[in-house]
Amino acid sequence: MDESLPFDRLPRVELRAISKHFGRGEARVDALVDIKLTVRAGEVVGLRGPSGCGKSTLLNVIGCVTEPSSGWMQLDGEPVYDGRFLRSDLRRLRLTKIGFIFQTHNLLPFLTATENIAEAMELAGIRRHEARERAEALLDYFDMRQMRAYPSELSGGMAQRVAIARAIANSPHIILADEPTAPLDSVRAGAVMDLLTRIAADQHAAVLVVTHDESIFHRFDRLIGMRDGRIEGEQVPAHPALAP
Amino acid sequence: MNLALRDVRRNKLRFALTALGVGMLLGVVIAMTGIYEGALADALALPRALRADLWVVQQRTFGPFAEPSRIPRDTRELIRRMPGVAAAGAVTFQTVQTRVGPKPVRLFLEGYEVGRLGGPANIIAGHGLTESHYQIVVDTSSGLHLGENVPLGPYHDPYTVVGLTRGMVSSGGDPMAWVNLLDAQALQFAVPPALERREQASGRSPPTTTDINAVLVRLSPGASVKAVAADIARWKHLSAVPEAEEESYLTLFVIQKMQQQLGMFMGVLVAVSAVIITLIIYTLTMDKLRSIATLKFIGAPDRVIIAMIVQQALALGLSGFGVGLVLIEQVKGYFPRRVQIETRDLLIILAIVTVVCLAGSMLGVRAAVKVNAAEALASG
Structure with missing residues (x-):
């Protein structure tokens, strides 16, 4: 890690020449080709592109869920997939350094809102009582009052807020969100983006968001385009009010 | 949690x-x-309840439950007088089918000599047999009650229920019942008068009604089951089956x-x-x-x-x-x-x-x- 950089500019995600293919021979599909990407602390980066261009695969590779076929990756200053990494190391990284937010909330249906968040903390080794208190504090931070409600009893927006709270429960430095605003209306989508921006700023986290939602493009610090498994380019989106 | x-x-x-x-x-x-x-x-309920050390049955048979056994009634006296024998009781076994009111009743009937080995165990209501004839002790699983009359035999002689036992059934699941030995012998071996006359007319002697199926033996303290069984087999030309062996015949042959x-x-x-x-x-x-x-x-x-x-x-x-x-x-x-x-x-x-x-x-x-x-x- 480059210690000379200010804390809020540290690279949280660094990818060099990352490629991922599925299948062999004629059935081979190149999902990611020679990806080079850096996301720094405090940055909220959007990832867009047509369906099947590799956005979710890229998120899964960064999230240590899918192993790349080749390339080099460093998360929060720690090299990953360098041959010395075990499956349990990847699990530890997912638990402590990465927070996932999905298109659907994917909360555990048999746990209450508080328990869903506390479970992530307990898995990281935090005692149950403390985890419960911290989970309630997090829900309070998100203005959530239905702490004992089950996911099926929450609205889509509320469930997504609980999912975001779970994603940041262990104060991860990397937050990966796969179309988190897709099922929400524009008001709730804006609220979710507000939350992600606030988390990026408060926790110095790198936030990478896959999205098709043009209404939130202006909320990103950078917007990266993808096509056919490659990064096509990036732009700094202008606020709609400033658009020509 | x-x-x-x-x-x-x-x-x-x-x-x-x-x-x-x-x-x-x-x-x-x-x-x-x-x-x-x-x-x-x-x-095993019946043989265990009778608590006999030996079952004396017809020679070369496996006992009254596994196959027919028919021996003269005086066998009990002969066995009783043998060294090592403390008590002996003559018994018969048969299955009877009758009807009490509209209800069909099937019983596994044991005849025994009152006051000797073979009587009903586990009486939970009423008492054992006190009269020489026409009394019966039945198991509660028969559905019969104290004081009820059970018609038995070709002439439907009424047997009054004087006692009830619990948990006593035959290997076939029929409720047990006990009557006096003489009654049981009459039920098992007696033939109608017309048949008896026909037998006599054809020169055959009428069938005996005094046979029994087995003699239950309880040994004196210290007596050897094996030795007494061997003596009975050698001198009386009968089979003497130890209790454990009788149980094994039941499980091996009857319910296997x-x-x-x-x-x-x-x-x-x-x-x-x-x-x-x-x-x-x-x-x-x-x-x-x-x-x-x-x-x-x-x-x-x-x-x-x-x-x-x-x-x-x-x-x-x-x-x-x-x-x-x-x-x-x-x-x-x-x-x-x-x-x-x-x-x-x-x-x-x-x-x-x-x-x-x-x-x-x-x-x-x-x-x-x-x-x-x-x-x-x-x-x-």
């Missing part, structure tokens, strides 16, 4: 219904073992086929139950695949996921076992034959259920560990 219990807590009704289904299945398994044990207990039948059926039932429980556990795990994928995504170690599946499988199996046991305990009294639930059998079934649940959950665990979290969530 761990994840498995939280899942149960959230889905109480589904879990309860599944446990009820598994419980009914295991209840049938428990009932079958109970019927198996009950058949054995029924078969039924036991084998029940055993085979039980084996099939256990196998079917195992397959069904395994499928239920596997299906329950597959229903949770999305939750399992989420747990993997957030970094849950495999042991947390495995524990959730295994604990839930065990919770289901053990709850089902409990439900099945309670169900059978409630309804076993309504079975036409004894259902005897033994702790040893319950422990075996519990062990089988545990193994089946563990094996069943292993299928689920395998699927859960192999599942690609990204694909599982994407496909949702």
